[in-house]
Amino acid sequence: MRTPRVRARLDVCASCGSAVIVALDSAVAGIPVRADPLTLDEPSELRARVEGRMTYNLVGHPVSGRALVERIPELVVHRRHPVVAAHRCPGPVPATAIPQPMDIPSAGGDSSSGDDIPPF
Ligand SMILES: [Zn+2]
Structure with a gap:
């Protein structure tokens, strides 16, 4: 498991080998979070909450970066982003x-530029 950062990324749980989303829940004094990469509907979120698992909004864009933001109980009725639950x-x-990063073909053929902007 890699060190969590604010920007969410996929990783593998060291205990069970499942895919997890790893991120800090805040840019300041963030707590490391591991979440299941499975979007929850309202009944599934309620079930996760009853089980004692925190739920998070997966905000941002896949290309520019995503982050996990805790869903506080007062705002849990709003569903503007995909919702995921803490990993168990x-x-x-x-x-x-x-998907493995090596499976994605290089668009420009020059990987030394460090340019992360897609060609479309
Ligand atoms: Zn696990």
């Missing part, structure tokens, strides 16, 4: 579901 072993998504 065993997770619902196997690590083999994570």
Whole structure:
């Protein structure tokens, strides 16, 4: 498992081998969060809450970066972003579901520029 940062990324749970989203829940004094990469509907979120699992909004854009923001109880009725729950072993998504970065073809052929902007 890699060191969590504010920007969410996929990783593998060291305990059960499931895919997890790893991020800090805040840019200042953030707490490391591991969440299941499975979007929850309202009944599933309620079930997760009853089980004692925190839920998070997955905000941002896949290209520019995403972050996990805790869903506080006062705002839990609003669903403007995908909602995910804190990971509990065993997770619902196997690590083999994570696409490997090497599978993505290079658009420009020059990987030394460090340019992360997609060509479209
Ligand atoms: Zn696990």
